[in-house]
């Protein structure tokens with residue numbers, strides 16, 4: 001395929017990029033390594049090292065057990081909700097008191113699928129997509145088994161378009177308790193139409209549970225406006241929280257009164273330190289907290305939220321669109337035998353780009369040997385996770401050029 005005549009070179013795009021300078025705020029940005037996996041594990045911010053050091057010295061080492069405080073005193077006990085509110089405000093378009101941070105996305109899926117079924121007693125079906133991330137599918141299978149529910153699978157007609165509201169409308173009905181769907185598909189990056197899906201689900205009285213793992217921190221979500229009922233998401237991807245950083249869980253305020261989740265630990269109790277005989281849920285989303293919050297692991301996310309507040313999520317999305325557009329163009333130009341496995345329309349595409357070729361598994365193995373780190377996802381997907389504040393256009397070009405070289409060198 002010929003080179004696009006109006007293609008702007010990577011160095012010119014970097015020179016004109018208003019966010020380019022922020023890249024130096026991340027650990028390792030100065031290294032020659034090409035990092036294209038920010039949607040699996042974001043780079044650490046340099047300031048996070050200082051935050052962790054001072055947390056150990058002053059908060060943990062200095063305050064010791066006093067650091068917890070009681071609910072409402074501003075100590076560690078409040079962190080799951082105060083950090084949740086910060087994520088809600090900066091990235092999710094959600095009013096305060098609806099997001100909690102804790103546990104993993106997997107565990108939060110378990111809690112919220114059970115909660116959804118309990119909010120819709122008597123209904124027997126859970127709708128989900130065969131393209132959902134494995135943990136979503138596996139947890140849904142367990143919850144269905146435990147509650148005697150039936151799974152109704154959507155097989156998206158075209159993986160690059162993701163789940164559509166028409167596909168959801170075709171399978172939901174008066175038996176549907178909840179529709180589980182990924183906001184941004186983990187392979188293709190297709191953006192699901194959350195508001196339209198919520199509308200068709202609500203028409204039959206069903207709830208929507210969205211997995212925001214690949215959208216939170218990279219595109220504005222506007223959760224309250226979409227009408228989505230429940231949501232979960234990872235904080236170690238575009239929120240740069242670090243390996244295993246605790247996940248978010250969102251429950252729209254209108255569902256708080258009847259919210260019942262199955263992991264009824266003491267930290268979700270209305271009065272944990274009363275240590276009373278029976279479980280009584282805390283008001284609101286606090287009842288989603290199960291055991292002792294992972295206070296140390298929640299620290300880094302605050303640094304990324306500071307940076308996102310400084311830059312604004314709209315500017316992050318604008319750079320993300322520019323990066324993914326550049327990656328798709330560079331893919332066409334440098335890997336002419338590969339096919340775009342992501343939506344061509346940037347409005348329908350999240351923060352990553354997948355290029356498909358039958359030999360991509362070998363290509364990705366070759367790239368890792370050259371200090372170029374993208375991801376591989378079956379079938380035949382070179383997945384480029386482009387983290388707008390830490391990825392440069394030059395990095396994207398270097399990665400795709402290297403992929404072309406590795407592919408050309410395969411026997």
Ligand SMILES: Cc1ncc(COP(=O)(O)O)c(C=O)c1O
Pocket residue numbers: 104105106107133135136182186211213214234247
């Ligand atoms: C869409 C999606 N959901 C969930 C997860 C994982 O959740 P957990 O952090 O529980 O492993 C991932 C990535 O690992 C993901 O891409």
Ligand SMILES: Nc1c(O)cccc1C(=O)C[C@H](N)C(=O)O
Pocket residue numbers: 039040041186
């Ligand atoms: N969570 C991960 C892990 O613990 C190890 C390796 C990768 C991951 C990932 O995040 C995978 C990622 N969610 C994906 O979309 O493929």
